[in-house]
Each structure stands twice: as C-alpha cells, then as structure tokens.
Amino acid sequence: MEVLEILREASKKIYENVKDIAGTDDAAGDFGVGAGGDISRNIDIIAEKTVLDYLKEINFECVVLGEECGRVELSDKSKGFVIMDAIDGSANAVRGVPFFCSSLAFATEDKLSSITDGVITNLSNGDMYWASKNKGAFFNNNQIKVHRKDPIYKIVGINTSGASIQLMNKLHPIFEKHNHTRHFGANALEMALFARGLMDIFIDLRDKIRIQDIAAGYVIVKEAGGILLDSDLKPLDADLSYETRVSFIAAANQEILDEIISQMKK
Ligand code: IPD
Numbered sequence: 001m002e003v004l005e006i007l008r009e010a011s012k013k014i015y016e017n018v019k020d021i022a023g024t025d026d027a028a029g030d031f032g033v034g035a036g037g038d039i040s041r042n043i044d045i046i047a048e049k050t051v052l053d054y055l056k057e058i059n060f061e062c063v064v065l066g067e068e069c070g071r072v073e074l075s076d077k078s079k080g081f082v083i084m085d086a087i088d089g090s091a092n093a094v095r096g097v098p099f100f101c102s103s104l105a106f107a108t109e110d111k112l113s114s115i116t117d118g119v120i121t122n123l124s125n126g127d128m129y130w131a132s133k134n135k136g137a138f139f140n141n142n143q144i145k146v147h148r149k150d151p152i153y154k155i156v157g158i159n160t161s162g163a164s165i166q167l168m169n170k171l172h173p174i175f176e177k178h179n180h181t182r183h184f185g186a187n188a189l190e191m192a193l194f195a196r197g198l199m200d201i202f203i204d205l206r207d208k209i210r211i212q213d214i215a216a217g218y219v220i221v222k223e224a225g226g227i228l229l230d231s232d233l234k235p236l237d238a239d240l241s242y243e244t245r246v247s248f249i250a251a252a253n254q255e256i257l258d259e260i261i262s263q264m265k266k
C-alpha cells in the first residue's frame with residue numbers, strides 16, 4: 001500500500017470516529033498536557049488512537065510524531081516519520097465550530113523538506129485534501145492550484161491568536177488596507193483552503209506553530225504551486241523536533257507577497 005493511501009485511510013477513520021462527538025461533552029474531557037504543550041482533549045485522544053491502531057494493524061514500519069502522544073516508535077526498521085496532528089483546531093472541535101481537521105504527513109528524514117505525502121481532512125464534512133511530492137495537490141479527486149487570477153475579493157488570511165502587541169503593530173497596516181482579512185482557527189485547514197485558491201495569502205508570524213500543525217499543509221501548498229517562506233523570506237524548512245516553532249507566509253504569487261511584505265511595518 002502506498003504511503004499516501006495509508007494516510008488517506010487513517011484520515012477517513014478519524015472522520016468516522018469523531019464526526020458525531022465534536023461540540024458534545026464527550027469531546028472535551030481533559031487528559032492533561034500533551035507532547036505539543038496544549039491540553040489533550042478526549043477528541044484529540046480518540047483521533048490519535050484511531051491512527052495509531054490502524055498503523056499497528058497494517059504493520060506500517062514508522063515513527064509517529066503525534067501532537068498529543070509524542071514520539072511513538074512502531075518499528076525499529078522505520079521507513080520514516082508520520083507527523084500527526086489528529087485534530088487541528090481542537091478548540092473549534094470542542095466548541096462545535098465547524099472548522100477543524102486532521103493533518104497527517106510522511107517524512108523520510110528529520111526535516112519538513114523531506115515530506116513526501118500529506119493529507120488534510122476537514123472533519124466537519126469529510127472533504128479531503130492531499131498531495132505527494134512532484135505529483136500535484138488534490139481536493140476530493142480534483143487537482144487544485146493556488147489562486148492565480150486577479151481575485152474579485154482579495155482574501156488575506158492572518159493568524160492572530162495570542163499575537164503580541166509588537167506583531168499586531170507590525171501587521172496593522174495590512175488590516176487597515178484590506179477589508180477581507182480572515183482567521184478561522186485551524187492552521188492546517190487554512191493552508192488547505194489557501195492551496196485550493198480560496199485565499200490569496202495566508203500568514204502566521206507568531207512563532208507559535210508546531211511542525212504537526214503545518215506538515216501536511218507544507219506539501220499540499222507546495223504542490224498547489226504556492227510560495228512558502230519563513231519569516232526571513234527564505235524557503236520554509238525546519239527540523240521535526242517538539243521544541244521547534246515556526247512562522248510562515250504562504251503566498252499565491254510574487255505580486256501579493258511583495259504587496260503584503262511592503263505593507264508590514266519594519
Ligand atoms: C492550533 C490551530 C490554530 C493555531 C494554534 C494551533 P491545535 O492547533 O492550528 O489555528 O492558532 O496555534 O495550536 O492546537 O488545535 O492542534
């Protein structure tokens with residue numbers, strides 16, 4: 001079975017197992033702080049267990065890097081890393097806001113740039129986004145590309161959750177100049193929407209994002225033709241450690257990238 005198929009299957013199983021509990025009391029149960037540093041909720045635990053059980057069942061020889069469960073070595077002859085954010089947008093999932101997803105990626109080495117496959121499933125409706133390196137990005141079987149044409153409404157995605165006053169000051173001119181800024185609360189799904197051409201740029205400069213939140217988005221955005229940079233405007237890359245936190249800019253083209261960068265305060 002191809003790695004992509006394994007991730008797609010695992011993702012479908014998450015959807016089946018959590019779709020009826022989002023927004024219910026069952027979703028919220030507190031399991032203490034997970035490996036990624038946030039409280040693990042019952043819905044996170046159910047989703048991660050779904051993936052771990054499935055990978056064990058098919059004897060997939062890998063090391064899992066889960067946001068809640070941490071590093072789980074499923075074999076000593078590992079083929080690579082499954083980078084798992086089984087529920088991205090946990091707060092939305094617990095409250096029942098229909099914007100949360102699963103994010104599963106496979107990397108052959110300890111770095112983002114070695115990711116070969118990624119799958120993001122919108123867990124409020126089962127829509128699936130996926131990509132494999134050099135094979136394009138897809139949304140429910142249709143190939144997707146970032147938005148190339150001049151849009152009717154320019155949509156600027158900016159993650160501002162918990163942003164510092166310094167960052168808000170830096171970004172302020174963007175909010176003033178653009179009437180359609182957006183932030184939905186699940187970075188992976190926002191990257192998928194961007195890759196599908198529904199946003200023209202998506203920025204997260206808070207230095208808070210974990211590898212698990214962006215691993216699948218990384219390959220989907222790149223395969224959809226997006227420009228993906230770090231906060232120094234270098235190609236985004238990072239190691240897969242639990243300490244790593246990144247900032248990034250995903251832009252549909254050079255023009256919007258230049259425009260947004262020029263608007264940020266130095
Ligand atoms: C969160 C989401 C959210 C971002 C947070 C992340 P989680 O992931 O991606 O959009 O603002 O920084 O922690 O915790 O729900 O997996």
Ligand code: CA
Nearest residue numbers: 067085087088
């Ligand atoms: Ca999560």
